[in-house]
Amino acid sequence: MKAQQNRSDLKCFFEPDSVAVFGSLREVFGLGYGMVRNLLQFGYAGKIYPVSPYHSEVMGRKAYSSVEEIADPIDAAIVITPPPTVPPIVEQCARKGVKAVVIVSENFAEAGGDGVKYQQQLVEIVRRTGIRIIGPNTIGLFNAANGFVTNPYLIAQKKIRNGGISYCSQTGYVAVAAQPLEDRALPLSKLCDLGNKCDVDEADLLSYLADDSETRVVAMHMEDVKDGRRFMDAAQKLVSSKPLLILRPGRSEDGARAVASHTASLAGNEQVYDSAIKQVGAIRIDTWQEYWEVPKIFAYQKLPSGNRVGILTLTGGAGVVAVDAAVSAGLTISRFSPLTVDKLRGIYPRLSRNPVDLGPILSVSDNPFAVQGEVITAVLDDANVDCAVISVYAGFDDIVAPIVEMFDHLKERFTKPVSIWIYGMKLSAIDEMSRQLEERGLPTYFYIETAVKALGVAAAYSKIKAGHA
């Protein structure tokens, strides 16, 4: 059983030195053509071997009529051809010594009929030859470190920022083309849509990501789990060194039915999943928004040593919302020490309490940025504070530079994790401030609830990790 050896070593999927591309090489519209174009666009430096019986070249590169024609060794293959052609292609790849195949094509088990048969053939080839498969019915993967990408469609992003967040999912919504990753400067390590999981499953991927030194946090979209025991082992191992955040759709009865028709998998009993997630020390998140925005707190910041939060806002109303969100996220509203209360009172008499509403002082101050900086420092220096949410107002374009400058001065003093809520009236200012702060390792959010939730998840993981130690 070759396939059982090093099951979790997915290195050839994410870091292949060479890749064969199977798919139509028709200019612009061919999906094999698209794959080659995308690999080049993201600067993938490995060797690319387009394979097609109908073309002899693509984008100035030689195309091969079959994989056997290629003399050099090949690590990986990516395939987008009609289902009946896929098993023979994988068979040829196995013979050639290819170790990893990503099958992007659809209409396998999830479509019923002959698709089920073709998928069974794939499983059989894996068992017999030891070749590994991601998919079918997947958008595949992306590695921000080396530009390896399996997406065949147009990608209007040039350079995705390389960082510590990896995604493990069961949907093409988690693909390099589904989010404004570049515009938001999201620090990405690896994305992977597992598709129908005819071979590689979440346990394999989590094991690989647990060992991957570039991954600092894993966000997982989990519709179902193929093998509960293996998943739990892999998840537990991962959680001992990095956080695992899980979004689990398909909880409702109708949702479970929708899962079945999506990837031909059974969503299973909600309580069983819930208790497994708790047992391994993973943390549930609730929405797509949290899925994309919460992980970055781990990508940049150290863990809080406790769950006591300081809340700094510019309106009293937002403070109240933040308190509710903090309580739901398992945070405690910090009671400031007498020293901090004195410091804050010295700045402005009404600033002594948590949440701190800076609105009144900032609106009358001659140097609001200095005052805001003093207050942030006083709160973060308090021994009763483990982390803080900081509100900044991106009212107009000219405010971006002084706010960023304020954080540049403060940043060295940030010995505790913070999350930043940005709001304002110009999208241009909000987006630019977010980009500049993210580049400085400060996680930014567009709703205060998400900013608070991120700290709550960080505190929860901090506690879980302490339990592991």
Next chain:
Amino acid sequence: MKAQQNRSDLKCFFEPDSVAVFGSLREVFGLGYGMVRNLLQFGYAGKIYPVSPYHSEVMGRKAYSSVEEIADPIDAAIVITPPPTVPPIVEQCARKGVKAVVIVSENFAEAGGDGVKYQQQLVEIVRRTGIRIIGPNTIGLFNAANGFVTNPYLIAQKKIRNGGISYCSQTGYVAVAAQPLEDRALPLSKLCDLGNKCDVDEADLLSYLADDSETRVVAMHMEDVKDGRRFMDAAQKLVSSKPLLILRPGRSEDGARAVASHTASLAGNEQVYDSAIKQVGAIRIDTWQEYWEVPKIFAYQKLPSGNRVGILTLTGGAGVVAVDAAVSAGLTISRFSPLTVDKLRGIYPRLSRNPVDLGPILSVSDNPFAVQGEVITAVLDDANVDCAVISVYAGFDDIVAPIVEMFDHLKERFTKPVSIWIYGMKLSAIDEMSRQLEERGLPTYFYIETAVKALGVAAAYSKIKAGHA
């Protein structure tokens, strides 16, 4: 008791023919100056009378040393001066016959100490003279129809779109400068922050908005209620003709404490509030995001006649998330009629089920926009479908025009309410597509959960309204 007459007629606050402005007229930095600048910026066409003993003119306009000096009648006054000066100003305004005063100044009851005394003096003046006050401790109000605005700070928006959404709140976060209203083309009618509610309260404002023909939906941020019975009467009356959506922070014990220090009010018992909200037929929403994004479905669209939703996505994963969100929002996943199933199968064999995943067909179609249009039409024509969420992919800038064109062709066929989820990889494309579709009366959302929630809230109100009829 003059103050009890026409308590809910707030016309002079939102539609004054003339306004006196009390506050520093120092160029650029003075807050009275800021108020005058903002009134001019938004094209307020009424007469503006700046009042200050220290200046004789502002922005080329005559300034008056006191309100008595002004010969003409004055409807409203806006005040941002230190607390001790405010009661005498309001007293003078009352003598002059001013009917409505917005007190933006802070440091009244919410600050304790002398602030409590000054606020009591205001209450006494209201009782004695019948003048009405919004505030103190408020950013005041904005009317998108006539440009009347009381905000003294810089507003980097030029033209706010005039539409059917009105906001009733207790925080400056709900102000004309707190959200990208212009960039998002939000169809706004009136915004009002009630502040400390020394006089005008939520019952007054809801009564006014109930009668206001421009307001189609009211979103309310409710930390506390001043008079439960009056609130319930006003809310019930409003709900009989338009929806009332309530965001109620301060639910947690810590949150309630934060409310107390924010506007010196008591958050009160959560169960009492919850049952009152249900009893009047208002609908609770849960986050700031929903507060800003859900109401627009009422601003543009007719009510659904039932709660059966059709879900159209471009990835199976998003369909599952949408189903969960629909179930939580009280929607039922529509079972398509045999006729629709046939139509959909005719387009593509695997399109027969709800949610409809268009991904597979669009990725192979030569004319994806035509196909998407056909599918949308088939689903909306189904007698088992009351409303639909439609996903559109703003992958890159060039896709905006054909998608908008598709909706232009379809729009006449939209006899049922829809909400649109936009996602993609370029903020520029997402923002532009949103703006263009909103201009066409199509409510757009950036997370599928919010798009679904909006339909759920619409269906809930539809049911409530049927109960009233």
